[in-house]
Amino acid sequence: xxxxxxxxxxxxxxxxxxxxxxxxxxxxxxxxxxxxxxxxxxxxxxxxxxxxxxxxxxxxxxxxxxxxxxxxxxxxxxxxxxxxxxxxxxxxxxxxxxxxxxxxxxxxxxxxxxxxxxxxxxxxxxxxxxxxxxxxxxxxxxxxxxxxxxxxxxxxxxxxxxxxxxxxxxxxxxxxxxxxxxxxxxxxxxxxxxxxxxxxxxxxxxxxx
Numbered sequence: 171x172x173x174x175x176x177x178x179x180x181x182x183x184x185x186x187x188x189x190x191x192x193x194x195x196x197x198x199x200x201x202x203x204x205x206x207x208x209x210x211x212x213x214x215x216x217x218x219x220x221x222x223x224x225x226x227x228x229x230x231x232x233x234x235x236x237x238x239x240x241x242x243x244x245x246x247x248x249x250x251x252x253x254x255x256x257x258x259x260x261x262x263x264x265x266x267x268x269x270x271x272x273x274x275x276x277x278x279x280x281x282x283x284x285x286x287x288x289x290x291x292x293x294x295x296x297x298x299x300x301x302x303x304x305x306x307x308x309x310x311x312x313x314x315x316x317x318x319x320x321x322x323x324x325x326x327x328x329x330x331x332x333x334x335x336x337x338x339x340x341x342x343x344x345x346x347x348x349x350x351x352x353x354x355x356x357x358x359x360x361x362x363x364x365x366x367x368x369x370x371x372x373x374x375x376x377x378x379x
Contacts, residue, residue, distance in 0.1 A: 283318035311345025
């Protein structure tokens, strides 16, 4: 009985932790299945479905385990207990296997992250050029040295049809005087127009064209 309760409790804790991560990702629009990568529309839809399915399984599991704790246990069901622990482990594994982005990590140098983005995203070099020549940004950070993906939403969903590309970028803008963060969404083409720029704790919308 003690072993079964321990396994159930471990499954409940794991489910809660993963559920919080998935809920926060949906709230912040940073889907762990598709961030830091470029993908087709079908892959993006599958990523969102996997997120919702994962949340559903975790909720069902949490309700089931909570209900079991309120009932008197007559026998030890080892297979059932192991299954309840396996569910969150499978979801963690799925997250790791499906998010096979080669992103070097936010701790990597700005130069490394910028070079990675140029190789990963279509027309990212155009994004860099736009930011480097965006006068409102240059006025705040000085001559722009690097434009690199940082913590936040960074993905491109490409559509071979008429919809073109869509996505979001959260970019660290490193200048010779200061550093800021530029956030922008785009549609049809991977280009930057209006950006929400944060510098020294102050956020404002800037026009970069």
